[in-house]
Amino acid sequence: MSNIPVDLKYAKTHEWVRMNDDGSVTVGISDSAQDQLGDMVFIEVPEAGQSVAAAEACAVVESVKAASDVYAPIAGEIVEVNAGLADSPETVNTDVYGEGWIFRMTPTDKAELDGLMDAETYESFLASEDH
Amino acid sequence: MGNKTPLYDEHVAAGGKLVDFAGWDMPVNYGSQVNEHHTVRNDAGMFDVSHMTVVDLTGARVRDFLRYLLANDVSRLKDSGKALYSCMLNESGGVIDDLIVYYLDDEHFRMVVNAGTRDKDLAWLEQQAPAFSVTVTERPQLAMVAVQGPNARARVLEVLDADARAIAEPLKPFFGAFAGDWFIARTGYTGEDGFEVVLPPAAAVTFWQQLQAAGVAPTGLGARDTLRLEAGMNLYGSDMDESITPLEAALTWTIAWEPQERDFIGRSALEKQRSEGARNKLVGLLLEGKGVLRNHQKVVVENDGEGEITSGSFSPTLQRAIAFARVPKETGGSCQVEIRGKLLPARVVKPPFVRNGEAQIEL
Numbered sequence: 001m002s003n004i005p006v007d008l009k010y011a012k013t014h015e016w017v018r019m020n021d022d023g024s025v026t027v028g029i030s031d032s033a034q035d036q037l038g039d040m041v042f043i044e045v046p047e048a049g050q051s052v053a054a055a056e057a058c059a060v061v062e063s064v065k066a067a068s069d070v071y072a073p074i075a076g077e078i079v080e081v082n083a084g085l086a087d088s089p090e091t092v093n094t095d096v097y098g099e100g101w102i103f104r105m106t107p108t109d110k111a112e113l114d115g116l117m118d119a120e121t122y123e124s125f126l127a128s129e130d131h
Numbered sequence: 132m133g134n135k136t137p138l139y140d141e142h143v144a145a146g147g148k149l150v151d152f153a154g155w156d157m158p159v160n161y162g163s164q165v166n167e168h169h170t171v172r173n174d175a176g177m178f179d180v181s182h183m184t185v186v187d188l189t190g191a192r193v194r195d196f197l198r199y200l201l202a203n204d205v206s207r208l209k210d211s212g213k214a215l216y217s218c219m220l221n222e223s224g225g226v227i228d229d230l231i232v233y234y235l236d237d238e239h240f241r242m243v244v245n246a247g248t249r250d251k252d253l254a255w256l257e258q259q260a261p262a263f264s265v266t267v268t269e270r271p272q273l274a275m276v277a278v279q280g281p282n283a284r285a286r287v288l289e290v291l292d293a294d295a296r297a298i299a300e301p302l303k304p305f306f307g308a309f310a311g312d313w314f315i316a317r318t319g320y321t322g323e324d325g326f327e328v329v330l331p332p333a334a335a336v337t338f339w340q341q342l343q344a345a346g347v348a349p350t351g352l353g354a355r356d357t358l359r360l361e362a363g364m365n366l367y368g369s370d371m372d373e374s375i376t377p378l379e380a381a382l383t384w385t386i387a388w389e390p391q392e393r394d395f396i397g398r399s400a401l402e403k404q405r406s407e408g409a410r411n412k413l414v415g416l417l418l419e420g421k422g423v424l425r426n427h428q429k430v431v432v433e434n435d436g437e438g439e440i441t442s443g444s445f446s447p448t449l450q451r452a453i454a455f456a457r458v459p460k461e462t463g464g465s466c467q468v469e470i471r472g473k474l475l476p477a478r479v480v481k482p483p484f485v486r487n488g489e490a491q492i493e494l
Contacts (some may be wrong), residue, residue: 001149023178039164039166042421042423060471062423064353064447065159066165067423067425086421113175
């Protein structure tokens with residue numbers, strides 16, 4: 001059973017989104033996604049300052065098994081990336097909702113966040129994908 | 132639902148992630164492929180390889196048959212139990228499969244071929260065997276367990292009964308022997324010491340459970356792939372196939388050119404290619420920086436053209452990306468690999484990358 005914290009939002013492409021007090025959002029991949037991919041060996045993060053469109057591929061997580069794109073859950077500007085992942089990609093496996101975050105961004109339009117799933121909806125979405 | 136090996140329930144019980152492999156439900160890992168990889172390099176791991184195809188070849192002229200069928204020469208096998216790695220070629224020198232053949236006695240050889248090529252291998256054997264009055268008998272009911280790692284032999288000997296232990300203990304590398312209805316061989320596909328054991332299905336379950344109790348870690352096919360890549364061993368279907376000859380797959384060492392009068396299937400095509408020179412060669416690559424090499428990535432060689440990665444992965448032992456790549460024969464010491472539109476520098480190296488737990492290349 002994968003871990004789906006209730007205080008986060010989720011994209012259909014399996015990213016989690018945390019709303020920060022300063023209006024920015026932090027993005028990572030879900031526990032289900034890291035479990036599917038297995039041991040992470042390389043993470044390619046975007047560049048701070050980069051503008052991204054919603055659903056634009058802007059990072060890559062690579063496990064021993066496969067490479068997988070990480071999509072911007074909403075449009076906005078990347079303001080910070082997790083530089084620690086360069087040397088410790090396995091953090092995405094061991095602390096997926098904490099130190100395993102991938103980038104932080106400021107939304108162009110906060111209303112876009114309403115289009116993301118809450119934990120309950122994401123759980124049903126995962127169950128439906130299994131079938 | 133695919134075919135299930137006799138150890139299927141053991142995989143489920145051990146938390147194995149089952150995936151389809153050549154029509155079989157096989158464990159790709161039991162949680163962490165990387166941890167399983169390290170366990171084989173540092174201790175002992177076991178693989179269910181019951182999906183592989185065991186074929187017994189019998190008849191008075193079985194040796195002549197194999198000398199005609201295989202690019203390597205079974206007349207090199209003088210002692211009972213000795214194993215030989217060989218390619219089985221078509222008339223144009225392309226690889227139908229790579230395999231291990233064991234010499235048991237003058238009228239009996241045992242062959243282990245890949246699961247993914249079972250049907251065409253058996254068809255080819257059946258087509259070639261009648262001319263030599265050789266009987267081809269598949270042993271689909273038998274299970275096969277590979278136990279590999281620096282402590283693998285000790286763990287296996289620990290759980291064998293006294294009779295089997297007496298047979299297994301003195302086995303030298305690349306030898307096998309029957310112990311009752313078990314066949315125990317000191318072979319493997321990881322670059323580590325260990326045994327491969329072919330045995331009846333019920334015995335396989337007990338053997339697996341005893342090994343697990345003795346501390347041998349169930350290891351999935353994911354780790355098997357990174358271990359064999361580090362060990363510099365080719366994978367059929369990725370590194371070679373029917374359109375590729377051994378000369379283009381770094382397998383020239385497996386062709387027995389001498390004696391010249393031995394005719395084997397594919398010989399004339401190989402000789403022609405040898406005299407003209409193969410256009411491509413298979414080399415090892417080490418990615419200089421961070422990233423992961425993957426199958427089918429494009430390789431760019433300055434002034435000499437392009438090639439392709441045939442097997443690429445992250446090496447858990449070296450903590451670097453490694454690969455085999457088929458490149459133009461002029462390729463020197465370096466090249467570039469295209470990863471997501473960027474050209475990244477890689478060094479051309481001579482496999483193996485790792486043997487017996489030790490790095491074999493400079494990082």
